[in-house]
Amino acid sequence: GQQVMQIPQYQHVQEGEDFTTYCNSSTTLSNIQWYKQRPGGHPVFLIQLVKSGEVKKQKRLTFQFGEAKKNSSLHITATQTTDVGTYFCAGPDSGTYKYIFGTGTRLKVLA
Amino acid sequence: EAGVVQSPRYKIIEKKQPVAFWCNPISGHNTLYWYLQNLGQGPELLIRYENEEAVDDSQLPKDRFSAERLKGVDSTLKIQPAELGDSAVYLCASSFGRGEDTQYFGPGTRLTVL
Numbered sequence: 001g002q003q004v005m006q007i008p009q010y011q012h013v014q015e016g017e018d019f020t021t022y023c024n025s026s027t028t029l030s031n032i033q034w035y036k037q038r039p040g041g042h043p044v045f046l047i048q049l050v051k052s053g054e055v056k057k058q059k060r061l062t063f064q065f066g067e068a069k070k071n072s073s074l075h076i077t078a079t080q081t082t083d084v085g086t087y088f089c090a091g092p093d094s095g096t097y098k099y100i101f102g103t104g105t106r107l108k109v110l111a
Numbered sequence: 112e113a114g115v116v117q118s119p120r121y122k123i124i125e126k127k128q129p130v131a132f133w134c135n136p137i138s139g140h141n142t143l144y145w146y147l148q149n150l151g152q153g154p155e156l157l158i159r160y161e162n163e164e165a166v167d168d169s170q171l172p173k174d175r176f177s178a179e180r181l182k183g184v185d186s187t188l189k190i191q192p193a194e195l196g197d198s199a200v201y202l203c204a205s206s207f208g209r210g211e212d213t214q215y216f217g218p219g220t221r222l223t224v225l
Contacts, residue, residue, distance in 0.1 A: 041218075042216040042219050043154065043202070043204075045213045048213060090214075098156075098167060099156055099159065099167075100156065101153035102153055103152070104153045
């Protein structure tokens, strides 16, 4: 079945360092969305990418959607302690329309 | 604008008991989702509604789980009987359109089955 894997599973960084999480789907996605979930909280929408090769920026966050629409990345520049949480990619399979979340990357930022 | 509302926030029951969760989506959102999230994992879709129609319930364990969204607004998710392995957070989300749109999540119901 469809799988969406994220690497790394965990990442500890010093405050000020950069961070990247990669999202890889076994099937083509119609679009991809990124969510952030703080410890004890619920997923909160960050951004949606729709077009092949699309790149979007939100302040220190840069999101990219792969040319084949099967992978994506989220890059955070100069991490801050407020960036702590788990980052999930998610999206609907372009054929079945089944919506699936990635496995998540848990980010810890050390002050 | 009010967000997605879920109740209860926490529920502790003994195995074999029934339990129900309630969700009120954001006003005007046609699509409603129920997810299950185990600790340290991503949300897993249980069922998706477009208005009152369940358009994807392939992941719903139908022997013990049921859901309804009778008037295309509020929804309830029921487990009967609950098993130990059902302990998890049950998240409800809603979106405006066909399911490709941004999903807004409620705070979730944390279920503990003893």
